[in-house]
Amino acid sequence: MTDPSLCQQILTPTRLLDIIMRRSLSYPQFRVFQHGDELHPDRYLHNVVTRRGQSLSMARMEPLGRFVRAGCTIVLDTLDSFDPAMEIACQALQWWSHELVQVNTYLTTAEASGFNLHWDDHDVIIVQLGGEKSWEVRGTNRIAPMYRDAAKDDEPPEEVVWSGTMRAGDVMHIPRGYWHQATRTDRGSDDAGYSLHATFGFVKRTGVDWFCWIADRSRMLEEFRHDLDRGRSSTGSNPELTGLVPDLVKAYPQSVYLAAREHERPPRRRVVTHDVFGPLAGVVCLADFPPTVVTTDDQVTVTAVGKEIAFAAKAEPALRMLLSGNPVSLEAVTEATGVPADVVARTLVDEGVCSELTDELLAGYLQVR
Structure with missing residues (x-):
């Protein structure tokens, strides 16, 4: 990455632990490994019953802290489902790759090991966000293996494609089927460091x-x-x-x-207020993939989230800005295009193509810029 300081804006170890503390998480989305073995969920999760009788699965932060001190690997899958910065990062990668993307996060402390040699049934892009971790990537025995396949691929090849240390700001692509493993066991018992990386998984069509x-x-x-x-x-x-x-x-x-x-992907989850807390002032396109915009002499058709929406042809300049994937101010769009952006934006929000730009959503964009 050209600016490694961006890593700290995206995610830090303490922010990840804070997210874990404040969320109701369950196995296997949240897992802990120590000495190469997966710990039983009862050692770091427990059920908290509210006074109304609701049972919530919550992290046991004291034991988790002891595991962190002694050395462990914490895995939190699909962080994009409840972190705006990661959700936006995944959307940006989806628009770029035209494939569905989710992100899993891995925090390893001291000299803990990671997973044993394995391969994934999807491409991954690994972004080292903090600390250091040693990696080994090997080739593949079977071209384009699948989760449901006609033959097994359970013996790693001897050929090592790459080995080395990932440091903050480093990015690596591992194609589907390539065997790999990561560890900190080579750091020595006196190393009190850590590794934090995000793995963006691309589920490509076959x-x-x-x-x-x-x-x-x-x-x-x-x-x-x-x-x-x-x-x-x-x-x-x-x-x-x-x-x-x-x-x-x-x-x-x-x-x-x-x-x-x-085009058939449904609308994403988003905050909907219907202007109860103030008029619509800004929006951002939250479609999983870039909307298709087709212009004819008399109209512009937007295809996204399973819908086709027709606008007058003169709305095209405003539509291009509103559907750019970047957060935009309606006042700025109106000034730049001469088109009343509030009318166009309201339709896009009501149809689920765009989202109201809340302060919380905007903060996620500021983190990943």
């Missing part, structure tokens, strides 16, 4: 996903909804269905599948 999607489209054809009758032919197959398969593949090419996957 040919299998495309075929499954086509199979779902076949439900629209009556011929595919009928039972398979073994007695209809001497071969026990229905030639009528066999002849329809190429037509389905032709009707739903890969480009249509990939576009539909982006």
